[in-house]
Amino acid sequence: MPKFSKSTSLVDFIISLGANTAKIIRNPNTQLRFFVVEGTEVTGRVSKKVEKLSEDLRVSWMEPEDGEASYIIHLPGSDENTLSSLSVK
Numbered sequence: 246m247p248k249f250s251k252s253t254s255l256v257d258f259i260i261s262l263g264a265n266t267a268k269i270i271r272n273p274n275t276q277l278r279f280f281v282v283e284g285t286e287v288t289g290r291v292s293k294k295v296e297k298l299s300e301d302l303r304v305s306w307m308e309p310e311d312g313e314a315s316y317i318i319h320l321p322g323s324d325e326n327t328l329s330s331l332s333v334k
Contacts, residue, residue, distance in 0.1 A: 246310065247307050247308060247309040247310065248307070248308045249305040249306070249307055249308075249317075250305065250306050250308075251305060251306040252303055252304070252305040252306075253303065253304055253305075254300070254301075254302070254303060254304075255267065255298065255299075255300065255302040255303065255304050255318060256300055258282075258304040258316075259282060262282050262284075262285050262287060263284070263285075264282045264283055264284045264285055265283070265284075266282070266283040266284075267280055267281065267282045267283070267298060267318075268280065268281055268283065268298075269291055269295075269297070269298060269318075278291045279291060280298075280316075280318050287316065288315075288316075289304070289315045289316030289317055289318065290307065290315055290316070290317040290318070291317070291318050292317060292318060292319040292320065294319070294320050295318055295319065295320065298318070301320075301321055302318050302319065302320065302321070303318070303319055303320070303321050304316055304317070304318055304319075305317055305319065
């Protein structure tokens with residue numbers, strides 16, 4: 246199971262890099278999506294559950310069991326391994 250750490254809001258993540266804009270890009274050869282933070286060399290994965298960028302998204306450092314560690318944009322309180330969740334106020 247992948248390990249997630251350094252989770253922060255997408256807005257705070259972009260600001261911490263001294264940037265203003267993040268974009269989701271589709272690789273035309275593989276059709277896989279990834280994100281870039283303009284003006285930096287920071288890139289990362291995008292959860293399959295994320296359709297478009299918004300202020301409520303989170304960014305975490307992900308260390309998969311097999312593969313390369315990278316940042317991932319995901320829904321708050323969720324990652325690709327979350328099957329179900331319940332929130333109460």
